[in-house]
Amino acid sequence: MSVIEMKKLSKFYGKHQALKEVSMQVEKGEVYGFIGPNGAGKSTTIRILLGLLRKSSGEVKLFEADPWVDAVNLHQRLAYVPGDVNLWPNLTGGEVIDLLGKLRGNYDLDRRKALIDRFQLDPTKKCRSYSKGNRQKVALISAFASDADLFILDEPTSGLDPLMESIFQECVAEVKKNGKTVLLSSHILEEVEKLCDRVSIIKDGKIIESGSFAEMRHLTRTHISIETFQPISGLDQLDGVYEIKQEGSQTKFIADTDKLDAILRHVTSFGVRNLQSAPPTLEELFMRHYERGVK
Secondary structure, three states: OEEEEEEEEEEEEOOEEEEEEEEEEEEOOOEEEEEOOOOOOHHHHHHHHOOOOOOOEEEEEEOOEOOOOOHHHHHOOEEEEOOOOOOOOOOEHHHHHHHHHHHHOOEOHHHHHHHHHHOOOOOOOEHHHOOHHHHHHHHHHHHHOEOOOEEEEEOOOOOOOHHHHHHHHHHHHHHHHOOOEEEEEOOOHHHHHHHOOEEEEEEOOEEEEEEEHHHHHHHOEEEEEEEEOOOOOOHHHOOOEEEEEEEOOEEEEEEEHHHHHHHHHHHHHHOEEEEEEEOOOHHHHHHHHHHHOOO
């Protein structure tokens, strides 16, 4: 069953079109990455999913319901963490976690305590004294202590140190294991690549690529380092080979992934002592799209 379904979703602010026929489908139990630069349309999409903005055209459904019409009922099934958390300054962190849990209608007290320990949060301090990272921890603990079916996380690790980012990643893996669904919007591409089953890249309000990492890596290139018994010749004549650097028997280059078979057949004919390859990362894929100005 699709937890999130968007078909040709568009949003206008006056004459400005913020979303241009966005289509995306997130299945139950998967972690879905949603990436793009500031102003690309991520936050507008999320606000429509939360029922905070009305769409201009197209279709959008959460659990097969309209988030604008059924926002109250749908919010009992989801947990949302924004990238910039604002809390009640005179309440303690623990009081905010309890308040948010009661507003949602269900949360696990034992899990609340365990999460407070894991995120190393002092729940007795007033929120006015919290750093940005600690405010994020309050929101994350509240979300993960809930029995939500869908977690919408918009830059959720903003302000967290690397140790806390690791704890966050463990929590995402745990909710996925329990059959929950996660929509993760993040600029930390390593985080998205590590956690997500599939990803969509949005640019200027339009989805420019979607799929699993295996499906999307044909768009970028693989780094090859090879040491051969004889110096490699003719490499610059092959299609799909870039940035060749040769020092004697050591050769380094970048190759189009879909041309690798022919390239490797050529270089291995010179006798291989050592060969290392680094698969393309999501960051390379992402930057290639933007450097080329894909529409």
